Amino acid sequence: MPITRGQKEKIVEELREKLSQASAAILVDYKGLTVGEDASLRKSCRQAGVDYKVVKNTLFKLAAKGTGYEALAPYLTGPTAIAFGYADPVAPAKVLVDFINENKKISLKAGILGGSKLITPAEIEALAKLPSKEVLVARLMGQLNAPISGFVNVLHGMLTKLVYALNAIKDTKAA
Numbered sequence: 001m002p003i004t005r006g007q008k009e010k011i012v013e014e015l016r017e018k019l020s021q022a023s024a025a026i027l028v029d030y031k032g033l034t035v036g037e038d039a040s041l042r043k044s045c046r047q048a049g050v051d052y053k054v055v056k057n058t059l060f061k062l063a064a065k066g067t068g069y070e071a072l073a074p075y076l077t078g079p080t081a082i083a084f085g086y087a088d089p090v091a092p093a094k095v096l097v098d099f100i101n102e103n104k105k106i107s108l109k110a111g112i113l114g115g116s117k118l119i120t121p122a123e124i125e126a127l128a129k130l131p132s133k134e135v136l137v138a139r140l141m142g143q144l145n146a147p148i149s150g151f152v153n154v155l156h157g158m159l160t161k162l163v164y165a166l167n168a169i170k171d172t173k174a175a
Contacts, residue, residue: 008059011056011063012059019067019069019084022051022085023087024092024093025072025085026092026096026109027108027110028080028096029080029107030080031079033106037105045083045092049085049087049091050083050085052082069115072111093127093128096128
């Protein structure tokens with residue numbers, strides 16, 4: 001059954017809304033996936049907070065008009081799916097690259113990071129190797145905390161030596 005014009009307009013509007021909220025979007029050629037493999041990929045995406053959707057190329061082009069996602073238009077050929085990342089821009093890259101490493105059936109086409117930066121498949125793979133945002137924040141906090149901890153340890157050592165010296169003076173005066 002063909003899609004009506006109203007349904008197409010609704011899909012375009014939904015895609016436009018997803019694009020406006022996304023911090024990253026990655027196009028995938030999903031040709032060759034079985035139903036079970038597709039279900040597995042969708043499950044992995046859901047667990048990572050990634051929205052995975054098969055799209056019609058023409059409808060995506062319409063939705064991308066006037067946004068930073070227009071740069072993806074040359075990559076909209078053949079069967080196309082898109083993975084949207086909202087809170088964590090690295091999440092879609094991680095999920096897709098992990099899936100590709102296991103199955104080798106799908107391939108990355110291109111992506112947009114931050115709503116305007118076009119990224120190639122090689123850059124998507126490099127992005128997938130990055131630690132998660134939480135890990136990076138924890139590392140930064142550790143680096144910021146290190147000088148303070150060192151300073152506190154030095155002060156503690158100096159105070160301890162002062163206390164030992166005062167105790168030694170007290171003991172010598174008492175004797």
